[in-house]
Amino acid sequence: MRRALAVASTSPEDVPVGAIILGPDGTELAAAGNERELSGDPTGHAEILAIRRAAARIGEWRLAGCTLVVTLEPCTMCAGALVLARISTLVFGAWEPKTGAVGSLWDVVRDTRLNHRPDVYAGVLEAECATLMRDFFR
């Protein structure tokens, strides 16, 4: 999570969210910050970019056995993408009551109608992750 916090502020005009993906052996496969403003891409969230980079690195869309660590509770798009990518474990920092899809507004990753449900660890370094967001919006 400290590594995810470190990559959260890659682009100064973007909301500071950082994501990393660890392979089954714990090696870092990808890291990304939110780049929506930087790239003008509505899907340029840190999690999406990290998932794309990790898949490109291993040459396979299935990220089974991998762990996604992100500083903020994923939105519906990112929660959907990590289910599609078959990410095994999701670790996130701060809760996002306005858009969160891992328990706040929706619970996409634990929806039994979907064919994959990752293990979830919420609130890791929550205070630090929340402070990063609060400072940005102040």
Ligand SMILES: [Zn+2]
């Ligand atoms: Zn998202």
